[in-house]
């Protein structure tokens with residue numbers, strides 16, 4: 098009947114693992130901790146959402162995910178959904194969310210995919226002073 | 230929603246293992262195969278009912294068990310309920326069935342308990358011709 | 362069953378709508394719906410702090426009372442049975458109601474061992490339901506119907522997610 | 527909610543009492559009852575030969591339609607929602623009905639992306655429900671209420687224990 102969320106900050110990535118039934122009644126249980134962590138962490142740009150433990154997802158749940166996608170977009174970041182089963186994937190598809198959020202098979206894959214840009218940039222930034 | 234029953238004849242003992250939810254809707258699924266085996270086996274005197282797999286038992290289920298108890302009694306036999314959990318035991322108690330049927334912790338225990346009388350008698354019967 | 366299969370029940374009054382934590386279920390009096398009635402009441406009871414064993418108690422009591430409606434209420438065969446539930450004062454209240462033939466002598470009907478039917482009927486439906494719940498009241502009018510009201514409070518005392526108003 | 531919390535629904539007609547395999551559930555329009563509505567419909571659907579995945583489809587569609595009644599039907603807050611189910615022609619028929627404000631333009635409301643509410647509302651409730659069921663019909667009268675009728679047949683084709691008359 099409820100949702101359990103675990104939130105971690107990893108550099109510019111907000112990693113969240115969500116479990117349970119995500120519907121209109123429980124949406125705030127996912128939205129609120131994600132919003133709180135996002136506001137508390139101005140360094141955060143990307144969101145990785147592990148949905149492996151999600152046993153139910155309705156259009157309200159999709160709306161929460163898209164709300165977080167927009168938050169990431171506003172900071173020039175991306176949202177990656179990890180470990181989506183066939184049902185979750187179909188909901189993302191039907192809702193059109195799949196055109197906006199990305200899918201990854203594991204947290205490691207998602208983090209690696211988000212890392213190069215960050216490393217690339219920080220490397221560039223670090224090199225800049227020494228190069229000219 | 231239903232009951233599954235497995236029936237075996239072991240000498241004078243009808244051994245039955247019942248699984249599932251035993252209620253008014255499924256009572257016949259236990260009663261019918263027990264009655265059929267009983268009628269088909271005139272050598273049967275005792276009933277051992279393994280209720281380990283019973284996930285629900287109401288007063289209709291108790292009525293079926295007591296019906297089988299009376300059948301055993303009519304042939305001078307007993308009915309032993311095996312592996313009753315706390316819920317089943319309480320139903321047997323509340324219904325008064327516990328004053329009529331016996332409890333055993335395992336099928337082996339039930340069969341041993343019913344065996345001595347049989348062995349005793351058959352031994353006596355076999356010896357009689359040679360003794361006088 | 363004539364007319365509307367599920368008209369409004371008679372004894373499940375307006376107080377049942379006062380809290381978000383309530384339901385009224387109407388099913389045909391048929392053995393096929395016993396397991397369903399149990400599942401519904403178990404799903405509802407989940408919002409209180411019951412142990413799994415206590416939820417089994419509730420399922421059993423409701424099942425016995427719905428079975429009574431199926432067996433006894435409609436001798437002509439078929440009719441509606443209502444199962445209603447609500448969270449009240451931190452306890453679960455469940456009502457099983459029918460519009461069947463009613464019970465002439467309720468005190469006698471509630472006695473363990475009393476049954477108006479022969480065969481395998483043990484006459485212990487009421488006593489079993491009573492044993493597994495905290496309270497059970499029977500309100501029956503011959504020719505009009507029977508309403509059994511039961512209550513059970515989680516032994517843990519506290520209602521969990523349910524915040525009854 | 528005034529008067530009886532669960533009067534007889536309007537569009538769930540007498541044909542729903544014709545088979546033993548039917549139910550009518552009335553719950554207050556409250557988010558707290560969404561998971562309950564899903565559990566009830568899943569328990570009922572168990573009598574048909576649905577796969578677990580198909581039962582999840584039904585739960586989702588019913589949940590979306592009950593959520594709509596919770597969000598849209600009663601702007602003043604609170605009111606009854608009926609969820610009814612029956613086995614018909616070997617298929618599951620489910621109806622979600624409210625006595626809320628109704629929908630003026632049903633065709634528009636059913637379009638994916640159309641919502642009369644802003645914020646996070648995506649306007650995809652109807653399209654999701656439609657995608658997971660075989661058929662969905664909306665019958666709504668402004669000021670009177672909304673009734674959504676859905677159908678789904680087990681892909682396996684055969685009804686198992688249910689023998690609808």
Ligand SMILES: Nc1ncnc2c1ncn2[C@@H]1O[C@H](COP(=O)(O)OP(=O)(O)O)[C@@H](O)[C@H]1O
Nearest residue numbers: 429430433434470476477483484485486487507
């Ligand atoms: N819903 C009902 N409608 C009419 N009569 C009922 C109803 N429930 C119980 N009774 C009467 O009360 C008696 C006792 O019920 P119960 O204790 O459940 O035992 P049993 O169902 O085995 O007869 C029944 O035999 C019947 O005459």
Ligand SMILES: Nc1ncnc2c1ncn2[C@@H]1O[C@H](COP(=O)(O)OP(=O)(O)O)[C@@H](O)[C@H]1O
Nearest residue numbers: 594595598599635641642648649650651652672
């Ligand atoms: N039960 C209802 N009562 C009144 N209006 C409704 C009801 N269900 C849907 N609607 C209307 O139809 C529109 C579209 O519904 P839907 O596709 O579920 O999207 P959403 O719920 O996200 O708005 C809603 O915005 C609302 O105006």
